[in-house]
Amino acid sequence: MEELLSSPYLPPLVATLLIIALFPLVAGYMVLAERKVLADLQVRLGPMRVGPYGALQPLADALKLMLKEDIIPSGADKWVFWMAPVLSTFTALSAFAVLPLSDKFYVADVNIGILFILAMSSIGALGLILGGWSSNSKYSLMGSLRAAAQMVSYEVPLGFATVTGIMCAGTLSMQGIIQAQYERGVWGAFDNYLLMLIPTVLFIIAGTAETNRAPFDLPEAESEIVAGFHTEYSGFRFALYFLAEYAAIFVISGICVTLFFGGWLRPFPNVGFLETPLNVGLPVVLFAAIALACIKGATRQIITGFKLGMFGLAGAALLLAALFAVPVINPLIVGLFWFLAKVAVLVYMFIWYRGTFPRFRYDQLMDVGWKWLIPMSLGGLIVNSIAQMLARS
Amino acid sequence: MSIDSILFYLFAVIILGSAIMTITRRNVVHSAIWLIGALVGVAGLYLLQGAEFLAGVQIIVYIGGITVLFLFVIMLVPVREEALTHRFSSQKWIAVFCSVVVLVILMAFVVHGGGSLEFPTREAPLEPGSLTKNSEEVGYVLFSEYLLPFELASILLLVAIIGAVVMSKTRKSETES
Structure with a gap:
């Protein structure tokens, strides 16, 4: 037992198990958040029936998807049909292994961290392509062909934007990139006299395309090709595709935060007097405000169980606020708080795009990718390397 | 092992x-x-x-x-x-001959170097951070010692890209006319 506890493999193992166990729940609530935010943007209420304000909707959806009949079309290539969603989910979740969730909580800090994530996302594209092909349906095949073309095109600007970020930090290790931003005293996005804003914006655009989100959701454009590559999928396999999609969104946002927005560092990490207001004050006030909102929401609920549930949520938020106020626990969790807060902002922006922009036409998609994003990302790389050279000399 | x-x-x-x-x-x-x-x-x-x-x-x-x-x-x-x-093409016997030759060569290696089939055991597990900075090393070598081959490969790729663009352009104009 003693040997087991002191083993160097124990913390990564625990972190891995935690991520694999918790992420499906997180993905479920990302779906709920998306539906709620979209509803708000379109002046609707969104899901309201299951739980108070629809708070238990993800659990109901997950249960429904697991109990649904798993249909394999008779003309399908069974073996590939079975493997494709597994491949997507596997690669999307593996990318979490190098994501620096905080200074204390991460699985591994390898010196090819960002290459590993890019490699995993490029294998993930295969899951989409093979899934669409094996369904033996023309809508699915159309979707997977679009997915292949889109991912190959947008991987290039994404790669160039990443390379610019790496060049600025001078290392491929994810923790090293954050450390470099701390030492340079500025977030990656605002480095090199604001020139790094070019790759930041390009990364977000290409990342949206890489995760097949609106306005780049041509592989699953529901108004044209039913549901694209996952038309024939149902039940748990369909859920796996959704899990992979939301994991990919989280990972892309995570890389963006790490490369350009300081990862788990608080804003203005080098300004000493902001330490207490930002690291203690802000989380406490935030969670206390959430608790107040929950209590206010509870008074509007008519069903007693829902009322109690809202009070319970308020209690949990208060507990979190109290945890951030304890000086011993605060440094352990504040990094995770900042990382997740920044990722949440980016995920919100992803939902916002979906509610705002109309879908691209196929030729527009290719034009944007090849004629705009790739030259601009190359230009951004050159301009930033010149700025870096001038600053160094 | x-x-x-x-x-x-x-x-x-x-x-x-x-x-x-x-x-x-x-x-x-x-x-x-x-x-x-x-x-x-x-x-x-x-x-x-x-x-x-x-x-x-x-x-x-x-x-x-x-x-x-x-x-x-x-x-x-x-x-x-x-x-x-x-x-499978009809050149079956050529293939069999080639395979036998490769097999003989490999067997010779196995017989002479039997001890090298097992890796030596490492005394201690590697410390985190003790690995050399592999990616940086590749970059240094590529841009100092092997700069000429690197640039030649770049030019080759550039030529291939231009060739691909030219070929797709001509085919397009043919279909239009």
Whole structure:
């Protein structure tokens, strides 16, 4: 037992198990958040029936998807049909292994961290392509062909934007990139006299395309090709595709935060007097405000169980606020708080795009990718390397 | 057996098994999938040698780029039936001869260097951060010692890109006229 506890493999193992166990729940609530935010943007209420304000909707959806009949079309290539969603989910979740969730909580800090994530996302594209092909349906095949073309095109600007970020930090290790931003005293996005804003914006655009989100959701454009590559999928396999999609969104946002927005560092990490207001004050006030909102929401609920549930949520938020106020626990969790807060902002922006922009036409998609994003990302790389050279000399 | 040799033989089995499956599958897409297995195995071998940069690039370039393009082309181009039935060409005896020669050479290696089939055990597990900065090393070597071959390869790729653009342009104008 003693040997087991002191083993160097124990913390990564625990972190891995935690991520694999918790992420499906997180993905479920990302779906709920998306539906709620979209509803708000379109002046609707969104899901309201299951739980108070629809708070238990993800659990109901997950249960429904697991109990649904798993249909394999008779003309399908069974073996590939079975493997494709597994491949997507596997690669999307593996990318979490190098994501620096905080200074204390991460699985591994390898010196090819960002290459590993890019490699995993490029294998993930295969899951989409093979899934669409094996369904033996023309809508699915159309979707997977679009997915292949889109991912190959947008991987290039994404790669160039990443390379610019790496060049600025001078290392491929994810923790090293954050450390470099701390030492340079500025977030990656605002480095090199604001020139790094070019790759930041390009990364977000290409990342949206890489995760097949609106306005780049041509592989699953529901108004044209039913549901694209996952038309024939149902039940748990369909859920796996959704899990992979939301994991990919989280990972892309995570890389963006790490490369350009300081990862788990608080804003203005080098300004000493902001330490207490930002690291203690802000989380406490935030969670206390959430608790107040929950209590206010509870008074509007008519069903007693829902009322109690809202009070319970308020209690949990208060507990979190109290945890951030304890000086011993605060440094352990504040990094995770900042990382997740920044990722949440980016995920919100992803939902916002979906509610705002109309879908691209196929030729527009290719034009944007090849004629705009790739030259601009190359230009951004050159301009930033010149700025870096001038600053160094 | 040390963990290194176990991993080596595991990757070797993955590579060889996938390679055999690649050339024997009747379905072209299945062949492409098994090819992915072989390429992942090679990436694993690179990782075992401590060349993690090469392993990452192997996956990005070969699986993310080339195999995706393979699948793209396979899905777009209809495969003729006769191409599926006559998979092995008539040069059977030449193939058998070549295989026997390779087998003899390999057996000679195995007989003479029997001790090298097992990796030496490492005394202590590697400390975190004790590995050399592999990616940086590759960059330094590429841009100092091997600058000329690097630039030649870049020019070759540029020529290929321009050629591809020119070829697709002419075909377009032909269909229009």
